[in-house]
Amino acid sequence: MELLVDIALLSMLVATAVSLILVRGLVASIMLTSIYGLLSASFFVTMDAVDVAFTEAAVGAGVSPLLLLMTVALVGRVEQQPRKRHIAFPLLLVTVTGVLLIVGTLDMPPFGSADAPALQHVAPRYLQQSGEEIGIPNVVTSVLASYRAYDTLGEVLVIFTAGIAVILVLMLPGRRGSVPDDAGRQRPRNVVVNVVSKILIPFMLLFALYVQFHGEYGPGGGFQAGVIFASGIILYGLLYGLPSVCRVIPPPVVEALAALGVLLYALTGVLALLDGRPFLDYSVLATDPVTAQYLGITAIELGVGVTVASVIITIFYAFAAHLSEAQR
Template sequence: MESLLMIGLLAALGAIAITVAFMSDLLVVAMLSGIFSFTCCALFVLFDAPDVAFTEACVGAGVSTVLTIAAIRLVGRHEKRGGRRASVVGLVVATVCGLALVYGTLELPRFGDPASPASTHVAPHYIEESKGEIGIPNIVTSVLGSYRGYDTMGETVVVFTAALGVLILLGGAQSRPLGRGEAPARRDRDVILRTVATLFIPMTLFLAPYVQFHGAYSPGGGFQAGAILGGALILYGLVFGIDALNKMVPERILRVIAALGVLLYGGTGVVTMLMGHAFLDYYAFGAGPSGQAIGLTAIELGVFMTVTCVMTLLFQRFAIRGVM
């Protein structure tokens, strides 16, 4: 049953990817890539990775699609016809690369093999020892926040840096002054849209802290909660107008909180060092799981702050850019 489901999902993904290659309407392509991400979510759940599916659903399928559509609004919807001259070269390169990779897989352990090197190297340590060392059931959160906390700090900084990049690229004079936006969804015309959004946004706002604080026991954590809260704010901006969103969360506040999130993460590491332990070694805050709990809460909060603000900032930047 599971393998049938897997084959079906992979076939659907293949069909979507090939359709994307032949479509020239960018709006359709953006929607298809969102559907591609959602189908991958189902596959991630099937592959025992609910944390990843969660993240892909809010970030890959949600925020990415909205950003792509916001960019398409600025660059034009239709692709130029006849730009297919390189397709023979592309086909040859893709086929040769694909065959080389298939040849490479012949030596790989078979799918689901419990004795594969990937599953016998550090994974058994995480599975057997994390309960005692970190004290929380969700191993993904333990590894993310504690065993590989240094790595996660790097990723948070990358997200922050990307936001800086977008602010620099799209922060110039061409941004439309606030307060002169296109009309938001009109009260008389978009009743369904406004009603659904009014119901959905408060629920989403409650979901985000739940995912944040329950991330130790179930799939979730700072990245997912941040993307959910960011998504709720983006939905608010989409339905009620970008000016309303700007009034609720001004950009300068988002910028400060995004930076504070990174500071909180890095600061936690510096504090552990000042207390005589290694960088991001949470045992500085107390022996055993109690110290880990303090450290994990701090860094997850930092991730949450940065991801929420960066997602919202990115949308705001694209949305207030004037149409060419």
């Protein structure tokens, strides 16, 4: 049964990829990208990687196609036809890379095999002892937020840096941190969508908080909660306009929050340093080791969630500011 689902999903993925290559209209290809993201998310669910599926559904199928659509609204919706098409060299390059990748997979152990190298090294310890050492049921969260907290700090820093880079590249001169005004510009109102979204957005934000604080027990955590929270805010911004959403969460506040999240994460680590222990050793936080782990994981997951949500909202603001500037 699961095989049938896999075959159906994979063939839809292939069909989407092929039509992505063939299609010329940029809006159509963005929609296909979104479908690709949704299909990948479903695929992750069938592979029991629900944590990844959350993020993929929110970012791959929601936020990133939206940012692409906003870009297309700025630059025009038809891809320029190249005058002379050199197809031979790119085709050769792609074919060689593809063949190499397929050859590379031949050496891999079969999917799910117990003696795969990835399952030999530290994985058994994580799987068998995280229950006693960390005391939370979701092993993904234990690995991500405790055993590998240092790596996750790196990931959060990457996201933070990406947010800064987008602000630097897209910052409008002279309008740093200011809330745009919508004087005189009447947005087309859509009563049905506005009313329904007003009903649904609070539940989206509530669900994001649930994912944030339930991440130790079920699928979820800071990254997932952050993107879901940001999706809710972005939806609000799309329907009610940039000025309204900027009044709800002013851009300077979001930028400060993005930095604060990283700071919260790093300070949790520094607390351990002050006590003369290794960076991000949670045992300083409480006398009982399991309680200390719990506190530490909650703190850094909160930092991750705040940073991810703020960075995504910041990126949306940057794109939307350009769009409203162009429409002026």
